[in-house]
Amino acid sequence: MSRKPLIAGNWKMNNTRKDTIDFLDNFLPKVRNIASDIVICPPFTNLFTAAEKLANTNVKLGAQNMHWEDNGAFTGEISPLMLKEVPCEYVIIGHSERRQYFAETDETVNKKIKSALKHGLLPIVCVGETLSQREEGITMAWVTSQVEKALKDIPSSEVGKIVFAYEPIWAIGTGKTASSKDAEEVIKAIREKIGELYSKNVAENIRILYGGSVKPDNIKELMNEADIDGALVGGASLDPESFYRICAFNL
Numbered sequence: 113m114s115r116k117p118l119i120a121g122n123w124k125m126n127n128t129r130k131d132t133i134d135f136l137d138n139f140l141p142k143v144r145n146i147a148s149d150i151v152i153c154p155p156f157t158n159l160f161t162a163a164e165k166l167a168n169t170n171v172k173l174g175a176q177n178m179h180w181e182d183n184g185a186f187t188g189e190i191s192p193l194m195l196k197e198v199p200c201e202y203v204i205i206g207h208s209e210r211r212q213y214f215a216e217t218d219e220t221v222n223k224k225i226k227s228a229l230k231h232g233l234l235p236i237v238c239v240g241e242t243l244s245q246r247e248e249g250i251t252m253a254w255v256t257s258q259v260e261k262a263l264k265d266i267p268s269s270e271v272g273k274i275v276f277a278y279e280p281i282w283a284i285g286t287g288k289t290a291s292s293k294d295a296e297e298v299i300k301a302i303r304e305k306i307g308e309l310y311s312k313n314v315a316e317n318i319r320i321l322y323g324g325s326v327k328p329d330n331i332k333e334l335m336n337e338a339d340i341d342g343a344l345v346g347g348a349s350l351d352p353e354s355f356y357r358i359c360a361f362n363l
């Protein structure tokens with residue numbers, strides 16, 4: 113088993129064009145020798161600027177969302193063709209903020225994943241429970257059901273291109289991190305569910321990240337867990353030094 117670590121920065125609705133240039137001028141030289149996959153997901157308006165800066169570097173570009181259709185009357189939306197043109201390599205799908213504020217459902221998440229794969233984009237698919245679901249004791253059932261619905265009708269030949277990100281909603285932007293043991297327990301359950309749906313081999317090779325208040329001082333402990341393959345980082349990815357320190361967790 114050899115899963116390459118992946119650290120992705122989700123800037124959410126932060127950073128102007130100038131901020132993007134300043135960040136990358138500072139960040140790119142620092143991470144030049146890092147072997148893990150590093151992905152930056154800026155807002156749509158900064159994708160072309162970021163793509164120019166990232167050309168011929170070891171840092172990859174991702175978008176934060178996309179529509180599942182190639183084009184059409186969908187005011188305010190961005191299609192996979194547009195992301196490929198930038199070019200983006202990754203796209204975050206089903207982030208809890210999209211599910212919570214923009215009415216994304218397991219069904220639209222599934223459509224988006226299929227569309228991303230069809231266009232050669234690598235989906236980073238987010239799943240996670242609310243605090244009340246955790247307190248009710250239904251975390252595993254909820255998260256594994258999100259995974260199963262996300263993967264509906266996706267063939268085993270394609271599933272390995274997907275990256276999952278387990279993000280407990282109560283840990284996002286709150287400073288509360290799931291303990292590395294709690295994160296490992298859920299991520300292991302996600303891997304087992306993928307094993308049931310496909311095969312042990314597929315499950316052993318798929319990358320599953322943790323997200324939720326990841327910082328330079330907790331990344332090492334998270335990455336020491338057997339099933340955690342990386343992190344989806346929000347707030348701490350906005351500062352080049354702290355994001356660098358997260359990417360350099362194993363140096």
Ligand SMILES: O=C[C@H](O)COP(=O)(O)O
Pocket residue numbers: 122207279283284285286287323324325326344345346347348
């Ligand atoms: O996509 C990233 C996650 O929502 C985590 O955000 P955070 O690191 O600010 O808690």
